[in-house]
Amino acid sequence: MHYAIKTIHQLRPILQGFRKSRGMTQAMMAEHLGVKQQTYAELEANPAAASVERLLRVLRVLGVELVLSLAEAGDTVPAAPARPRAKAQAPASQPEKARAGSGRRRREDW
Template sequence: MRHSVPSQVRRSLREVADDLAAWRKLRGLTQAQLADRSGVHRDTISRLERGDGGISLENLLRVLRGLGVLESVTRALDPHESDVGRLRSDEQLPQRVRPKRLSGDG
């Protein structure tokens, strides 16, 4: 069963697509050159730049590496780079997270 794409996700897909195209152009690369540099098919670059969903995380990371921005993205996702992550960095992360019971659950 396929779920509809939330509007915030659609908007982010479009923003990431525009940013990837801008990075490629700033680097002076064609889609074919970026594909070759990234080890993906040119159609993958085209789909990313159109904001199509369904591109694997691995292929996205390959393209980010090909653009020379992979480290910036992985650093941005590092929880210790956020205020919350730094505040809670001394806490032991649980191995599993169970859903919290809502009041009124029987």
């Protein structure tokens, strides 16, 4: 069965439905993902705040495949015209290394 998701708000009931159809509790999902039940509950309650990587991990545990397809002609929203962006520059008083950052990425908890 296919489910067309057109808004982020549709994701919550779909995630819950897939989880329940598999006979899984939030605690079971959390165990499969290696996180606390509360952490998974927060993701399910507000999937808009989750990264795509996390959502894909949840879908893998649920055995759900994500398929993208072109929308029907009447379902599309015209793209907004691109606006040029001004390039921000660091103040000259900062050392080059400080402007470049530490090069370390923030590690996500799951």
